[in-house]
Amino acid sequence: MKLSESDIRTILRAADDIIGQGGRSLLAKILKGSREKKVLQYELDQCPAYGCFHSAKLQDVIDKIDWMIDYDFLDIEYSGKLPMVVFTERGWQIESDQRADELLSEWNQWVAEGRQSPDMGYLKDRNRQMILLFIEKVRETQDRKYISYLQEWEKIDYKKVRAEIRATIKALEANDPINQEVVQKRKESIKEALEGSAPQDLLLKCWECGKRFTFTVGEQHFYKQKGFVHPKRCEECRDRRYG
Ligand SMILES: [Zn+2]
Known part of the structure; x- marks a missing residue:
């Protein structure tokens, strides 16, 4: 999947109204044009990007948002226990x-x-x-x-x-x-x-044993969704420690 420039701009505009204050699902609801209480209460229906993806399925909208996270336009940061959407430098x-x-x-x-x-x-x-x-x-x-x-x-x-x-x-x-x-x-x-940055496997160094290990695109995706920082230890050391 590759989003068009117009999709990227639309999602960034919608994100701007909830930045650091709402998560992926709220962002998806703005784009979908949801009439949910929270959306209306915060006047998110006034956002120019409100309802721009009204004909898409909610899951497809969430997939687009996740693409934005993978390609370094948006990020997830935790505010207490809540995962909030924030801009990356590129996105902002x-x-x-x-x-x-x-x-x-x-x-x-x-x-x-x-x-x-x-x-x-x-x-x-x-x-x-x-x-x-x-x-x-x-x-x-x-x-x-x-x-x-x-x-x-x-x-x-x-x-x-x-x-x-x-x-x-x-x-x-x-x-x-x-x-x-x-x-x-x-x-x-x-x-x-606007080109974004395609995710790539990263080679990280284990803090404990010093061995290099691969932090795959898939793992990065998972970590980003969760708002986790990069792993410090290789799998073996992690297993030994927590397993
Ligand atoms: Zn290790």
Whole structure:
């Protein structure tokens, strides 16, 4: 199985709304468009990825999520006894980029609707890296229509973000050229990230006897699902210890 770019993006978008707070089955329910209480209670039906896989079987959706885990887009981490979905570095790189695009298209819509001085509070306390990327993307449009929103936003955000907003307003006013190389590099980097990383057998060294042992793809899959770290000992040492 290999997921399409669109499937990968959809799953990452859905995961973003429950990251560190929900597991694989909740993620599958969002994608499936479930009307279950928990989904509605947390307003997960508002997620743009809600119901995107409504015609697929639940098990097929879970298989897609597991593929995302195997290919290094998502990971499982335990919060107490509960296995939670988290982003890998690769997954977050893609998601933060598309999330910034989502914010920009929202502004576009507002501009088109002629919406004046919206409350910018929703942008505060968001992931800083994503927010700075969003500001960068606003600047890259070289479009002055966003200046009034930036001015509203500048009033309420923290110092570091304010400084970036200010610089962006100036750049838009002055019609500063943008660095195409940076834009191109970012696009290429996202494209590369979307390839994922196919799981491979790993050769690990046993802590106890020092022998090399193979940590197979299948075992890795199992360990990841369980949120376990890599085994420290070879099978023989493990058997001796726990068997
Ligand atoms: Zn050993």
